[in-house]
Amino acid sequence: MALHIHEACILLLAIPGLVTSAAISHEDDPADEGDQISSNDNLIFDDYRGKGCVDDSGFVYKLGERFFPGHSNCPCVCALDGPVCDQPECPKIHPKCTKVEHNGCCPECKEVKNFCEYHGKNYKILEEFKPSPCEWCRCEPSNEVHCVVADCAVPECVNPVYEPEQCCPVCKNGPNCFAGTTIIPAGIEVKVDECNICHCHNGDWWKPAQCSKRECQGKHTV
Numbered sequence: 001m002a003l004h005i006h007e008a009c010i011l012l013l014a015i016p017g018l019v020t021s022a023a024i025s026h027e028d029d030p031a032d033e034g035d036q037i038s039s040n041d042n043l044i045f046d047d048y049r050g051k052g053c054v055d056d057s058g059f060v061y062k063l064g065e066r067f068f069p070g071h072s073n074c075p076c077v078c079a080l081d082g083p084v085c086d087q088p089e090c091p092k093i094h095p096k097c098t099k100v101e102h103n104g105c106c107p108e109c110k111e112v113k114n115f116c117e118y119h120g121k122n123y124k125i126l127e128e129f130k131p132s133p134c135e136w137c138r139c140e141p142s143n144e145v146h147c148v149v150a151d152c153a154v155p156e157c158v159n160p161v162y163e164p165e166q167c168c169p170v171c172k173n174g175p176n177c178f179a180g181t182t183i184i185p186a187g188i189e190v191k192v193d194e195c196n197i198c199h200c201h202n203g204d205w206w207k208p209a210q211c212s213k214r215e216c217q218g219k220h221t222v
Contacts, residue, residue, distance in 0.1 A: 021044060053078035074105035096143065118145040134167035158207050176200065179209035 053061045056070040061078045069076050069083055076083035090106030099111035115122045116139035123129055124141040130136055137147040152168035157176045160169035175186035177200035184190040186200035190209075198211035 014136060037102060053083050113143055115139065116143050116145045132167075133165055154185070156203075175205055177205045177207065177209050184209055 003094045036061050036124050041076070052063060053065075053067070053069070053076075055061070056078065059067075062068045063078050063080065065078050066075055067083075068074075069085070074086045074088065076085035083176045086105070093100060093107060093109050094112050096113045097109035097111065098113060099109070101110050114125050116125070116127075117123075117151060118129075118137065118139075119131060123137075123145070125139055125141055125143075128136070128138045131147075134150045134152075135147050137145050139169060140146055150167045155169050155171050157171035157174065158178055159173070159176070160171055164167050173185070176183050177186060177194050178184075179190065179196075179198040182193065184200065186202075186205065189197050189199045191214075192211070195213050195216040196211045197214055198209040200209050202211060
């Protein structure tokens with residue numbers, strides 16, 4: 001019985017030592033957590049002044065290195081006092097630009113009125129078209145339509161015809177003129193009846209044919 005009491009006393013004396021050791025463990029020390037956070041902050045917020053440059057994404061560039069600090073920035077060179085960026089002379093924006101984007105060093109026109117409207121239809125810039133057989137038009141870069149109307153030459157015949165999809169009349173049978181009510185071809189003499197031979201005036205198709213009488217071939221009776 002005495003042996004059991006002695007062993008219990010030894011166990012009770014050992015327990016405070018265990019509690020004391022756990023209480024002073026460094027794993028739960030708030031001071032260590034503070035030091036750990038502070039060290040992490042130092043890694044994230046390093047000071048690169050005089051050593052390099054940092055872009056918007058957190059990339060570090062060496063002194064003298066060329067880089068783009070941001071998506072919409074001009075190219076820069078990393079210097080001791082910070083980035084030294086180019087200031088280029090950007091092209092002018094088209095006066096008819098309807099959408100401008102600033103995603104690069106210079107603003108860029110992304111949408112411009114690039115068509116012409118003519119008689120209810122749209123045409124592309126520099127597109128050529130014929131609204132009628134006698135008109136030739138083009139959509140100019142100014143979004144205006146310029147047209148030229150065909151100037152037809154005077155036909156050299158008295159019976160010109162208009163072919164489909166053609167502007168000017170054509171003489172399908174060649175130059176001709178009137179000899180009375182008869183149409184005769186130009187360039188030759190034509191016997192229009194038993195007594196008259198006619199020919200067209202050269203170049204003057206609108207004038208009646210010039211005719212001359214010849215010996216008539218009358219009928220002989222027996």
